[in-house]
Amino acid sequence: MILALAGNQNSGKTTLFNQLTGSNQRVGNFPGVTVDQKIGNITGQKDMSIVDLPGIYSLSPYTNEEIVTRNFLLKQKPDGIINIVDATNIERNLYLTLQLIELKIPMILALNMMDEVQANNGSIDIIALREALGIPVIPISAAKKQGLSELVEQVLNTALHKTKPERIDFCPAGEDPTGAVHRAIHAVTHLIEDHAENQGIPARFAATKLVEGDEPILDALKLAQNEIETIEHAVCEMETETGTDREAALADMRYQFIEDICKKCVVKIKESREYQRSVRIDSVLTHKIWAFPAFLGIMLMIFWLTFGVIGAPLSGMMEWGIDELSGAVDDGLTAYGLNPTIKSLVIDGIFAGVGAVLSFIPIIVTLFFFLSLLEDSGYMARVAFVMDKPLRKLGLSGRSFVPMLMGFGCSVPAIMATRTLASERDRKMTIFLTPFMSCSAKVPIYALFTVAFFERFQVLVMISLYLIGIVLAILSGLLMKKTVFKGAPVPFVMELPNYRFPSLKTTFLLLWDKAKDFVQRACTIIFLATVVIWFLQSFDLRLNHVTDSTESMLAVIGRGISIVLAPLGFADWRVSTSLITGFIAKEAVISTLAVLTGAGAMELKDTLYSLFTPLAAFSFLVFTLLYTPCVAAVAAVRRELGSLKGTAVIILYQTAFAWLAALIIYQIGRLFLG
């Protein structure tokens, strides 16, 4: 038996899903789009799986989330729907409910956060609500695990007996200004009944959507021309009679019905304590002046906790663990007498390469942990509110701000965080721009070079690098807005939910998912990339194993690339080779330079003087700042974009941009410095 869980954003849907399934869930993708499809088995029930549909406000065909939900409900035909509704925000939540009911799938209403309603002296007459909607209504509190067993029992009952919703007609009582809408819907239902049945679409749902002007449904029904004309005629009549157009007429009808229900069943809360608390918190966090220092403080704290307190030490431990393991395996393999080339593959290739990426996991997970706290607490929506205006100039919305900012820590969680953005366009553009934010793995490179070349201006040079990244991101954004992402952005109509304590269970399940996902990728894409680099490093063109890394294929490629890099001021092949290994992890640039020049950590500084002039060093830093994201970030881009082509475009674009920027800096700089 398959159940679907549907509801608005911020209705507690994910919390309910996690409570119902425990850790017994798996994440997939809805076909064709990067929208998560989570499936789980209901704890304690045999053969009852439940699909967590994305949070949506309506069954319109506009966003990916809406399309995915519609297709799932219409094509997969689940045995039952659990519609979760936030009882503290019942009017708007029921708007989706009315559309779901029209699908004629066995359905029950889970009235969430009833504890909050009661604590604020509000009440909802469950029996009257059940009567009015014609579907079972179960009051629950997902966060406090109240009413869940009743919910499961009722779902089982409804789905097993295939109890369809009792009514699909939503005529407001009393004077009837929307009678015309009903006449239109009935006329259309009558007309298309056979077509709808043939296509397996519930007739009433199809009719309502046709009256509303829904094109995908119109196409799906394959109506004859005269039928389409009859429908349009009915709609025209309705529009004249109601004095408004089709979309407004339907929205109005639904909301009127909802208002009538609420008048009868709901004792409204004037201002809930949760709302008052949110207003108090917002009196600082979205305050005219304090909003900015507060935001800066929160972000600095997150970065400090990630890189200073939690993530970095854990990463250090992880690195140590991998080193120890690698050492032990090395000893073991040596004792066993394994072929030295194969041993080198295991130790120098896999352990060193995958290990370098894996040791990032604690940082990635910690950053992502804070990100999801920001999201679940409701603060992310506030940041979007505060930062929307400047980002709009790039054609983005305030929602993109935090993911991009996270890019200064690590592009991987930053790119993963774009998943929560409302529109596909915003998501793509944010993924495109995030790599411009200089990530923390580049700091060791900056540190080494600035100490060597710009000792007196170290801070200044560092800051200028970050600024160059930001400025170029803005320029790229403007360029994209004018070209690839031309056209109207998706409207920014965003709910500001009350602040809530994030559910730790939800957060940790999410972290577990993301970490697992990352390790999986580390074992595929990243594994492949490290093996390729190892292969190039260990063999020469005649496939002989090389002892001197200067003769390897990688060195040959490095020499080739160095021709292209010469106009940027660094023609030495060792530098270009180090940039190639930097693809695995950015800090590998330094270790490769050290290995290839045969310089120890102490002498590396002196060696750099022989490779770079100060101007070339700066040009090199700008190039490192901008060129292709590391393999882990590329894997994340590939995952979130869901497109190989798009990923390739990002790599090429970044690298070309880096080359151009470094070229301009070096050549113009030379004019001035002689």
Add this chain to the structure above:
Amino acid sequence: MTLKDLSVGKSGRVISVGGEKVLRRRLLEMGITPRTVISVKKVAPMGDPVELLLRGYVLTLRLEDAEKIEIEEVSS
């Protein structure tokens, strides 16, 4: 007047909702239908967007979108 002209602390009743197709649909779905009473709670620090209270929940809108909503002021 439009919702954009409503100052903080004031309320208005929706007369009609305009805007491009997707925006308009979204506004309607979020409960901005004729006769709905909306009050303006706050303006973002940089002057845009605005924070609104309607149907018991808080919604944010950009001024350019709020301008598409015809209202009449009511005393709250």
